[in-house]
Amino acid sequence: MNAIQGNLLSGFDSVIDESLKSDEKEVLSMSDADVIFYRNFFNQQESDELFQTLFNEIKWRQDRMKIYGKEVNLPRKTAWYGDRDKSYTFSGIHLQPEPWTPTLLQVKEKVEEIAKFRFNSVLLNLYRDGNDGISWHTDAEAELGKNPVIGSVSFGGTRRFMFRHKDNKDLKAEIELTHGSFLLMAGTTQHFWQHQIPKTSKKVQPRINLTFRVIAHSL
Ligand SMILES: O=C(O)CCC(=O)C(=O)O
Numbered sequence: 514m515n516a517i518q519g520n521l522l523s524g525f526d527s528v529i530d531e532s533l534k535s536d537e538k539e540v541l542s543m544s545d546a547d548v549i550f551y552r553n554f555f556n557q558q559e560s561d562e563l564f565q566t567l568f569n570e571i572k573w574r575q576d577r578m579k580i581y582g583k584e585v586n587l588p589r590k591t592a593w594y595g596d597r598d599k600s601y602t603f604s605g606i607h608l609q610p611e612p613w614t615p616t617l618l619q620v621k622e623k624v625e626e627i628a629k630f631r632f633n634s635v636l637l638n639l640y641r642d643g644n645d646g647i648s649w650h651t652d653a654e655a656e657l658g659k660n661p662v663i664g665s666v667s668f669g670g671t672r673r674f675m676f677r678h679k680d681n682k683d684l685k686a687e688i689e690l691t692h693g694s695f696l697l698m699a700g701t702t703q704h705f706w707q708h709q710i711p712k713t714s715k716k717v718q719p720r721i722n723l724t725f726r727v728i729a730h731s732l
């Protein structure tokens with residue numbers, strides 16, 4: 514029985530393939546996807562410092578979205594940093610990037626080294642508590658091009674990151690995004706799988722997430 518089949522039987526269990534598990538790198542067993550998790554990408558001290566610096570230095574914004582014609586606050590704060598000529602539309606919101614900070618460049622360099630990939634922008638999310646989250650979506654915006662590579666770094670409170678297959682809703686995967694971890698999504702992941710961070714009634718610490726991306730075209 515492979516991990517996906519095991520997962521179908523047991524609901525929302527982790528689908529990490531035990532045979533590939535190591536301290537360094539965990540490959541999630543998901544069909545039609547390339548998802549790799551680096552649990553201890555930053556050590557405790559680096560992660561604590563980066564959380565504090567990003568929390569204080571990033572220009573966090575409260576964006577709004579339309580639901581059934583009504584404008585509401587997004588359930589999280591966001592920010593967008595990147596190369597100067599790039600701009601991006603996310604969930605109908607047009608964003609202009611702020612210029613890279615030394616802290617963001619430090620994180621970006623470490624991510625690029627392991628991903629063997631160069632990113633030109635980063636979308637940041639601040640989840641203040643369990644009432645903040647992000648609902649089911651894919652990161653498959655036209656500006657990201659075909660088969661986008663998304664590098665996702667997390668600091669602060671652990672949150673559940675859930676996947677569901679678009680064609681087969683029984684195919685699910687889930688991973689806990691811990692302080693200092695790095696999740697790499699590549700290949701056809703965004704074509705076949707949606708992801709979300711569900712809201713939770715549990716007490717959770719604030720969390721900062723950085724998703725490094727490549728914007729294919731400046732608008
Ligand atoms: O916070 C996360 O881990 C996910 C964020 C996300 O999916 C996004 O910004 O597109």
Ligand SMILES: [Fe+2]
Nearest residue numbers: 650651652708
């Ligand atoms: Fe996303």
